[in-house]
Amino acid sequence: MGSVCFSTLHADVLEKTSKHPCYSADAHHKYARMHLPVAPRCNIQCNYCNRKFDCVNESRPGVTSEVLTPEHAKDKFVWVKEKMEHLSVVGIAGPGDALADWLFTKQTIKHIQALDPEITFCLSTNGLLLPEYAPEIVALGIRHVTVTVNALDPAIGAEIYQFVSYQGKWYTGVAAAGLLLHNQLAGIAYLVKHGVMVKINIVMIKGLNDRHIPAVVKKVKELGVFVTNIMPLIPAPGSAFEHLPQTSMKELNALRDVCQLDIRQMRHCQQCRADAIGLLYEDRSQEFQMCDRPQDGVTVNNGNRKLYRIAVTSKYGKLVDQHFGHATKLLIYQGDGLRFQLRETRTVGQYCAGMSECDAEAGDSGREKIIEALKDCNAVLTMRIGYHAKERLRDKGIFISEYCDTVEAGLRYAAAQMQSQGAAENE
Numbered sequence: 001m002g003s004v005c006f007s008t009l010h011a012d013v014l015e016k017t018s019k020h021p022c023y024s025a026d027a028h029h030k031y032a033r034m035h036l037p038v039a040p041r042c043n044i045q046c047n048y049c050n051r052k053f054d055c056v057n058e059s060r061p062g063v064t065s066e067v068l069t070p071e072h073a074k075d076k077f078v079w080v081k082e083k084m085e086h087l088s089v090v091g092i093a094g095p096g097d098a099l100a101d102w103l104f105t106k107q108t109i110k111h112i113q114a115l116d117p118e119i120t121f122c123l124s125t126n127g128l129l130l131p132e133y134a135p136e137i138v139a140l141g142i143r144h145v146t147v148t149v150n151a152l153d154p155a156i157g158a159e160i161y162q163f164v165s166y167q168g169k170w171y172t173g174v175a176a177a178g179l180l181l182h183n184q185l186a187g188i189a190y191l192v193k194h195g196v197m198v199k200i201n202i203v204m205i206k207g208l209n210d211r212h213i214p215a216v217v218k219k220v221k222e223l224g225v226f227v228t229n230i231m232p233l234i235p236a237p238g239s240a241f242e243h244l245p246q247t248s249m250k251e252l253n254a255l256r257d258v259c260q261l262d263i264r265q266m267r268h269c270q271q272c273r274a275d276a277i278g279l280l281y282e283d284r285s286q287e288f289q290m291c292d293r294p295q296d297g298v299t300v301n302n303g304n305r306k307l308y309r310i311a312v313t314s315k316y317g318k319l320v321d322q323h324f325g326h327a328t329k330l331l332i333y334q335g336d337g338l339r340f341q342l343r344e345t346r347t348v349g350q351y352c353a354g355m356s357e358c359d360a361e362a363g364d365s366g367r368e369k370i371i372e373a374l375k376d377c378n379a380v381l382t383m384r385i386g387y388h389a390k391e392r393l394r395d396k397g398i399f400i401s402e403y404c405d406t407v408e409a410g411l412r413y414a415a416a417q418m419q420s421q422g423a424a425e426n427e
Contacts, residue, residue, distance in 0.1 A: 042096035130187020
């Protein structure tokens with residue numbers, strides 16, 4: 001990129017930043033943002049995160065009342081834009097990781113760019129896949145990216161992250177934290193070099209990384225990031241850190257004051273939901289639920305009338321909330337991508353008894369019978385699945401969709417994935 005082009009781009013980025021409520025303290029009471037929850041998968045497990053818990057009154061990253069396909073996200077943008085003239089930013093912040101579902105993140109952005117070239121886009125990511133996708137992020141014209149970096153010391157990171165799933169392998173402990181950090185720093189450096197405004201989120205966890213945060217801030221300053229956002233731990237129900245105390249605002253602001261000496265601090269963060277809409281202090285997401293929108297406002301890309309048969313792992317038939325290897329029954333749904341009916345419930349043996357077994361080579365006849373029981377299905381919709389089970393199903397031509405929300409939304413999401421990737425065959 002030439003210097004003249006870069007300076008022009010930089011001026012444009014600064015102008016858009018002035019209207020970005022998360023990047024500008026002056027903008028948050030004048031301009032609205034909407035988060036489109038199109039990326040439910042995640043490739044790491046943070047000890048402070050539990051995306052399965054959703055209360056409409058809580059504001060917490062990872063929480064959403066629905067997951068959208070890129071087509072539904074486009075429809076929702078049109079709907080919100082008509083009702084909210086001061087909408088300036090579209091963000092993708094999960095409910096998993098925006099880059100773990102990059103295909104759908106990218107499709108969503110392209111759909112909306114075609115409708116409104118002036119809208120500002122931003123992404124939120126853990127940074128694990130930044131080295132792989134940073135060039136595409138820049139090429140798409142995304143100039144605001146938030147990366148969560150909680151530690152520079154892998155020993156501290158090992159206390160924060162349960163595991164990292166990267167390129168088909170599972171990492172834990174110091175190895176997981178070290179890999180994540182390496183990719184985060186490399187990706188951040190690339191983005192900054194190519195004119196992207198990078199914001200760093202840091203979760204302040206008392207007794208764990210709080211004394212280490214100034215070092216994190218100094219390091220990202222060296223990389224050229226725009227702002228850091230130190231956030232208090234929210235002890236989410238069901239998470240490994242649910243028993244830890246929530247950081248007080250006094251402690252939080254004292255740390256921000258220290259770090260302000262190195263780099264500007266964001267002090268107005270609301271730790272927004274993955275489906276947040278409106279001003280930062282006025283979330284209106286519950287006004288814009290797609291299930292409440294008339295059906296003629298929903299786009300379904302299924303002109304060929306394909307029928308999908310999808311096996312779902314669900315404990316009680318409401319949520320996609322069970323690991324494939326732990327399921328002893330499979331709910332078999334059939335539908336056209338928008339509407340599905342439960343056809344049967346199949347009883348199967350349990351594929352594995354723990355994470356190590358689920359990711360081990362599977363060769364016994366019992367596991368082969370489970371795979372064989374799915375041969376008439378186009379896809380498996382599951383909360384999580386081990387690497388080798390996933391590969392065996394793929395060898396049989398069965399698509400895998402990892403998801404954590406309602407069964408109804410998950411079925412539509414899986415069908416949209418198959419449409420987009422050409423994974424489903426005609427009936």
